[in-house]
Amino acid sequence: MRQFTAVVNPSAGGATGTAALLPLARLLRQAGAQLDTQYSNSLEHAREIALKAAEQGHIVLAVGGDGIVGCVGGALSGTEAVLGIVPAGRGNDFARALGLPNDPSALAKLLLKGTPRRIDTIAVESAAHTRTVVLGSVYAGVDALANRHANTSRLLRGSASYYAGGLRAVATWWAADFRITVDGVSRERRGYTVVAANSAYYGFGRLIAPDALLDNGLLDVVIIREAPKRLFFTIMNELKTGAHINRPEIEVLRGKEVRIEADREIPYGADGEVDNVLPMTARVQPGALRVLC
Structure with missing residues (x-):
């Protein structure tokens, strides 16, 4: 079963990253997955959390908008770590480009069973x-x-x-x-x-x-x-x-x-x-x- 570390931007957009994560976290844990939730106080802090989680072999979940998704994804770029995204920001444009579902059940299924895809970074x-x-x-x-x-x-x-x-x-x-x-x-x-x-x-x-x-x-x-x-x-x-x-x-x-x-x-x-x-x-x-x- 997969192990996840969620890197949360507590105040993404107008809604909180915490609120977006709660129903998803329940579904992941019910399925038997392990989930560690970490709250970032800056983008640099988010990078540090992501890299430490990747070293432990966890799938790293970026919880928030495009800023924290880009930050966490950028930190993991060039490694063999896997990124998951929980859209919880204003724009969520990168999640949109990837075709990610907003429904917690569909997103949980993807995170639990999905196969990682290689994409480019800048x-x-x-x-x-x-x-x-x-x-x-x-x-x-x-x-x-x-x-x-x-x-x-x-x-x-x-x-x-x-x-x-x-x-x-x-x-x-x-x-x-x-x-x-x-x-x-x-x-x-x-x-x-x-x-x-x-x-x-x-x-x-x-x-x-x-x-x-x-x-x-x-x-x-x-x-x-x-x-x-x-x-x-x-x-x-x-x-x-x-x-x-x-x-x-x-x-x-x-x-x-x-x-x-x-x-x-x-x-x-x-x-x-x-x-x-x-x-x-x-x-x-x-x-x-x-x-x-």
């Missing part, structure tokens, strides 16, 4: 040469600013916080001159944002890169070029279905390594948590993580 190197491993995507520009606003919102939760954050970010944004280098080939583009995507989803279910695959050893690089702000909001609405991909203002590249630079201080984020400024380099790590999905 190594992100900042201007200060610090290295972080994430799972879903790295995004630079107005969407990183919008995500910052959403994360700091005290009044709104869920999709409302992302929508309000987007409105606030676009209202004060002007197009930036990006240099985007994909597998050694550089391009100059003026636009709103650049996304290096391993997962199709980001920003609370927005289908930013419809053709992105988690196990093809490549990143889809989506560029939203300069456009009137009224059109930008139309494009943002089309992200719900992926229809934006057919617009001339959208360009999609694909490669193993992506470097993004800009003409001014531009923020970038990753998996909803990393908050830094360009330049940065993202490299795909093929098949680096085993995950139950």
Whole structure:
């Protein structure tokens, strides 16, 4: 029978990670599995818990939103440890990309009987040469600013916080001159944002890169070029279905390594948590993580 260590973000999104874990924990224990629950007080603490559990041969459950999932998954990347995900955050975009069930019974069955699948991860190197491993995507520009606003919102939760954050970010944004280098080939583009995507989803279910695959050893690089702000909001609405991909203002590249630079201080984020400024380099790590999905 499998042994699990749950790494819990106590206050993921508006609901608590604890509340999401309780019905699942009961089902796992009823089936005979062992479950140790650990509460993290920071992302660094979550990494430490995950690595210690992996050394003991446990399946590591990331309980929370994309931030803690990316943190725990990044810590386990490059090891033979297995990651399980209990979605309990605002966006849960990586869980969505994996097709994970929300129903506790279905999720318990998957965790107890599922076969691990190898997926790619992303190594992100900042201007200060610090290295972080994430799972879903790295995004630079107005969407990183919008995500910052959403994360700091005290009044709104869920999709409302992302929508309000987007409105606030676009209202004060002007197009930036990006240099985007994909597998050694550089391009100059003026636009709103650049996304290096391993997962199709980001920003609370927005289908930013419809053709992105988690196990093809490549990143889809989506560029939203300069456009009137009224059109930008139309494009943002089309992200719900992926229809934006057919617009001339959208360009999609694909490669193993992506470097993004800009003409001014531009923020970038990753998996909803990393908050830094360009330049940065993202490299795909093929098949680096085993995950139950």
